[in-house]
Each structure stands twice: as structure tokens, then as C-alpha cells.
Amino acid sequence: MALSILHRLTGVGLSIGLVLLVYWLVAAASGAEAYAQAQRVFAHPLVRLLLVGVSFAFFYHLLNGTRHLVWDAGYGFEKKTARISGWLAFLGGLLLTASFWAAVSFRQGGLQ
Amino acid sequence: MSLRTPIGRVLGLGTAKEGAAHWWSQRVSAVALVLLGLWLVGALVALGDFSHASVIEFIGRPFNAVLLALLVGTAVYHSQLGVQVVLEDYVAHHATKIVSMLLLNFLHVALAALGIFAVLRIAFGAVS
Numbered sequence: 001m002a003l004s005i006l007h008r009l010t011g012v013g014l015s016i017g018l019v020l021l022v023y024w025l026v027a028a029a030s031g032a033e034a035y036a037q038a039q040r041v042f043a044h045p046l047v048r049l050l051l052v053g054v055s056f057a058f059f060y061h062l063l064n065g066t067r068h069l070v071w072d073a074g075y076g077f078e079k080k081t082a083r084i085s086g087w088l089a090f091l092g093g094l095l096l097t098a099s100f101w102a103a104v105s106f107r108q109g110g111l112q
Numbered sequence: 113m114s115l116r117t118p119i120g121r122v123l124g125l126g127t128a129k130e131g132a133a134h135w136w137s138q139r140v141s142a143v144a145l146v147l148l149g150l151w152l153v154g155a156l157v158a159l160g161d162f163s164h165a166s167v168i169e170f171i172g173r174p175f176n177a178v179l180l181a182l183l184v185g186t187a188v189y190h191s192q193l194g195v196q197v198v199l200e201d202y203v204a205h206h207a208t209k210i211v212s213m214l215l216l217n218f219l220h221v222a223l224a225a226l227g228i229f230a231v232l233r234i235a236f237g238a239v240s
Contacts, residue, residue: 008198015191022184022227028167029230029239035164062149065142072139100153107160 003086007064010057017054055100060093134193141190148183168239177235184227192220 027038041047067085070076076085114121159170171177195216203209233239 008194011191011194012198014187015195018184018187018191018223021187022223022230025171025180025184025227025230025234028164028171029233031239032164035167039162058149058153062146066146069139069142100157103157107157108162 003090006090007061007068010061010064013054013057014061016050017057020051020054052097052101056093056097059096059100060089063089063092063096134196138190138193141186141193144186145183145190148179148186151179152183168234171231171234172237174235177231181228181231184231185224188220188224188227192217195220 024038024042027034042051064086067076067089070085076082155170155176159166171180196213199209199213199216203212
């Protein structure tokens, strides 16, 4: 299906997300001042957008990766099943992304 | 006229015989990342505020530090395996492919070292 390339795209996107994760960890390990600077970087609207993109990439890649593992085990190859599971991974990815950000902003006491 | 013998020209042009190991490693790290990834999502939500003090406190706990270090290591490994396949598939020029694979390999190792060192530095109480 047309979405199959999305698995690779989100995979490459997650490699970039990994750079952000390590940047965050290194900033935290460098002390309060470096961390405050990183927080300003993460607060930038474009970086926020990138984070939302990375979180979608994470959830989609997680769900679609599980779909690939099921295929590797030899199940789910029926045309109809494969189409439905493909859409489930995509819609599930959207749903989990929205839920994740809702939960994070709820924990922070509203959107910042 | 080449100095190379006919057999010398064809030796080593078959498969590298390591494809199955690459394929299997990708699956094993994928399964590990399902678990570690879900843990991270839960941990990030539970973290609540992302202040320096809360992050240091969170990573300061042994269980969290170990899982976070494992996550960084496994994610970097999985990323390296995936990016390698992407380069093999889409970069047609041989020299460009080898050089970009080499560079990305170095970047991945550096990323793992940085991430794990950062976690350990916090975990061992060197950051206040």
C-alpha cells in the first residue's frame, strides 16, 4: 500500500528524534544553565512542531513495526487484513500522538 | 591487460553472508524498543514538569537510569541498522555510499556514547 514508505520515513525521522533526545540528556547532565538553554530551544514553535512530528513518527513506527513483526511471523498477509492493519497503524499513530500531548499538557496544567 | 587473475576479480563478489544476522538483529532490537519505548512514553507523561530538578531526580533513580541507558543504546543500534539499509537502497554511487555509511556509523557511536555518558553522569550524582 502507498503508506509502506512511511515506515522508512518515520524511521529516519526517529533517528533525528534520537539526536534531540541525546541533546536533552546532555543538556540535563551539563547543569541547570545548559538545561535552561535547551528548554528555550525546545520551546521554539518550530522545534515544538518537530517534536510533534517525531512523536507521531514514534507511535506510527511502533505500531507499523509491530505489524511488520507479525508479518515476519507469517501472519496477516491477506490483502484485506494487510490494508486494515495498515490503516490501523496510521490512525492509531495519530490517536496516540494526540493522546500523548494531551496527557503531557494536562500534567503540566494546561498548554504552555 | 590487468595484473589481476580472473579468479581474483570475482572472489568476494558474492553475498557477504551476514544478511541474516543484520535482519535478525533489527528484529531483536525492535522488540526491545517496543518495551523500552512504551516505558519512556509513560515516564515522560509521569514526569509532569520538565524542570531540571525533576529530570535530575528522575534519572537519579537506578531503575530509570539503567532503562534510559539501555533505551539510548538499543535505539542507536536499531537506527544504525535502519539507516544503513536506507543508504544501501538509495545511494547508487559506490564511493558516496561507503563514505556516508562510514560517517553515519561514527555519528551513531558518538550519539550512543554521549547519551549513555549523560545518563551515567546524572545517575552517579555528578549533576546538581
